[in-house]
Amino acid sequence: MVKPSRPLGVVLALLLPVLLALTVTAPARAAAPGTAAKQYLVSGPATAGQRTAVARTGAAIDAVRPDGTLEVSAIPSEIAAIRKLGHTVTVLAAPKPSATAAATSYHTFAEMQASLNATVAAYPQIARKVVIGQSYQGRDIVGVKISDNVATDENEPEALYIANIHARERLTAETALDLIATLTQGYAGNTRIRDLVNTREIWIFPMVNPDGQVYDMTSDTQPGRMWRKNRQPAAVDLNRNFPYRWGCCGGSSGNSGSETYRGPSAESAPETRVLTNFVRSRVVGGRQQIKVFLDIHSYGNLVLWPFGYTYSDTVPGALSADEEATHRTIGRQLAASNGFTPQQASDLYITDGTTDDWTWGDQRIFSFTFELGGGGFYPAPSRIDALVAGVRDSLLRMTEYADCPYRAIGKQAQYCSA
Template identity: 30%
Template sequence: MRIFILLFLFSLLLQAGEYDLVKLTDITPGDLKILDRMGVVINEVGDGHLIAEVPKSLLPGLRESGYQLEIIHSDIDDFYRDNYERKGPYSVYLSYTQYRDSMIKMAQTYPHICRLETLGYSHQNRLLLAMKISDNPQVDEVEPALHLEGNIHGNEKITWGVNFLLVGYLLKNYATNPQIKDLIDNREIWIAPMVNPDGYNSSSRYNARWVDLNRNWGWMWGNEYACGSDFFSENESWKFMEHFWRHPFVIYASYHAGTIYISEPWSYSRYLQPPEQNLIRHLSQGYSRYTGYPYGQGSVGMYPINGCTKDYDYGCGGEIGWSIEVCRYKTPPAESIDAIFYGREKDAMLYLIRKAGQGIHGTITDSVTGKPLRALIYVDNKWQSYSCPTNGDFHRFYLPGTYTVTVLAPGYDTKVIPDVTVPSTGDSSVTITVKLVPNPTRPIFATRLIGTKYVTASSNRTYPTKALGPHDNDAYRLDSGKWIVLAFDWPIRNSPGNDFTVYRSQGTGSATVKVSNNWRGPWTTIGTANSGQTQFDLASVGLDSVRYLRLEASSQFYLDAIEGVQVPTVTDNKAKTITGRFSIRPTIVRSSGRFEVIRSIPDQTSLEFYNSLGQKVRVIPIEGRNVKIRADRLTAGVYFVRIPESAHPIRLIVLR
């Protein structure tokens, strides 16, 4: 009977208004998912009970369903709004505008150790800001990087507070605190205090389009309340995801509130543990020593969810990460910001920054040209991580011990390095140099998972990342009605004959194959994979090259790999003298101001301005090492600026 009443209550959701903080008892594990999908915001799960924020209109029906309800705090959302508006004796919740201006001011005050980057705009045109803190902030150095963020749920304002205070603490103490100076000099620290500025501004869990951003990511996306119309449908999600592509991080932490817990991957499945759980657990225990927080796998210690950030960042990028819950109240009184940051989080956050430097480091280059390479790195064949395409460097947290490192890149011979030993002294590390040999007989293959639809975790215990790399008979089970999107660092090019092959490791299943040069589409259907090896010709759909493939299974399909038959050759990568290094200061400028282009070579060239769709919208000729340009030559917006001699664009924000 309870299930029918719960389904009826779901139909009332559109009428739901204000929330009460409630303790529900007589809860079974099966109730959690149903309640979550109804829009009940689950904060904490205990033995037979949970603490949740429940829309008032659902309370009578829940009582009729047989739940025992205890109102802990009536009108909890009004309580949070009052706390947001009330100043504490030392701390205050800033408005979005005050936060934005404060971040800009800190970047202007400490330009030698920080750079403020705008990743894009929210749906209501608020800036998505991330502060890079390092001793050479304008340069991508060969240093381990980590990313900390807060406020992915807009009403969890305390998480904005602890991340914002960390930015200020690091910058203000660099000159006087040797420990902080050492961390900043030897790390690339990225902090994004406000991932969801629209939700922050409206004191809502959701963004401006009523999407839960922590259900919108591409690892097992879907089958969740407010998860969006598609994976990465929201600006706030895909802008941060692309930020992670550009900067392979060692460690990632997203801060939350509503309970006290260090939530580890996986959250999508109770039936699998991450292959490197010992590493994740070691860091969880270290964080807990400073905070006293309990820790464990998110799907077990809390409840299962699909499409969350920590699953994506570890699953797709190999970045060890967590959702860290820091307070039972999401927006406690303002004086709690200082108390929680200085009393618990500061030292724990510094611990994560320090531990990002422990383990295995290295650089990966082309043995002929010396060019840095993006490659997949496996330690003891457990899970993939990536090298940075700018410098070819990689950094992987690992505990003391001896390991085998495997490195592979499309068009190159795979390199296996045995007996890589991480010393047992302190937070030490080992550094290796890897030179990959180009081999024209080696295929190109999928190098990155962009996203995949959710699975029935109890029955499908295969990983979508098994589709990466060359075929090896180790497959991902793509169930009927499910899809997967894969990326290729080297494009598959049209050439005489067939251009790529889809490998099925077993079974008789089939899948529709679609191709594109944008992971968001539009997609062109090229055919159906329905055999052990199905070949496709790009000429059949009139395309010269593609970088992304999407497979949609019509029946259970064991996807082993996708290989391109045309490979990059040494002539594709012949050595070039890099003369195009340049920088822009400031990278956020009002249309009434100017920005300066700083170059190492004074010869004549041109600035090319691209919009967020990759379209060239403006070209400005320049000459000299230091050139000042009036910002009113551009309309307000986000631009990616490059010069023909440089492969890496710089993001420029022009404000009205």
């Protein structure tokens, strides 16, 4: 892993998230304050339709094992509903602490901020810190812009990367921080990286659910609380709260206790509004400047693309044959690079109100999700370097496509010549 800077002053800064965590508001649900759903193994579902039926109970499908069994996070009423579908459900053991290192081997929110500060101080010509808004509890949603002439809004294609929208998916933030380090530290000596930085504007936000991340990471037991959502009183699954086909298709839950609770309305979560407002702000002269988008998740070893709300490969007026072919071709190339399985999001199961469906369906940004590997939400810290390194090339490949994604299907002259 290309090591992000971690200044010694971070030790003092670590006190801040601990104090903030003491003031968090418990979500409105019958369980004890701060209790997350438990993980279960579900045997029986074998098709996308059967997996969708499981997801429609409100359970979050965390991963599909090679044998087809599902790892899910769910509350008791959802488990009862899954059993009524005829499936076998067993409790999975809670994640155990690593014997090699404490959870702080993953960046805390304070350490992430310190790393970004150190990066922009070391590479001021190509890296600029950006704060695009605040979370429910008032934490900054912060990232970096990387480009030559970084202080200028140039007419260059843009790429957007976000991570840690689900609080417990800590490896995603490490991946985003590694991309930042790769682009900045490699700029001087790597021609491929220098060409990308000189011809793109790259936005990277490592922790877009900071309240949830802080709450998950300040657990009284290690490695974490298994927390997924934000920290509003009725906590919201941010990746079901986006305003495209929100709540349309049984791909989210209306139960505030569910791990996939979509919120009372689209964009009801402040973190969602911060992200959508930022993406809308990149429409310049009537044209969206962001050309490729990636939402980094864990831990299913997948490359996904829109749509999630429908099983249809194409949708009249929303996803043409060429647009679908471009997504599919790039997705397969990215998967060939990182070893993941490529598929349309709905091939897994139906979801609605997701980031990718909105960034493509509303903004026409070619959009993807990585489900990183690791076998769980808290891989041993000793595995971070290898897991992050495994996707590094695919992230650069995706950035290369920002100039013209249609190049993937040989139709750049038709779509990108203007």
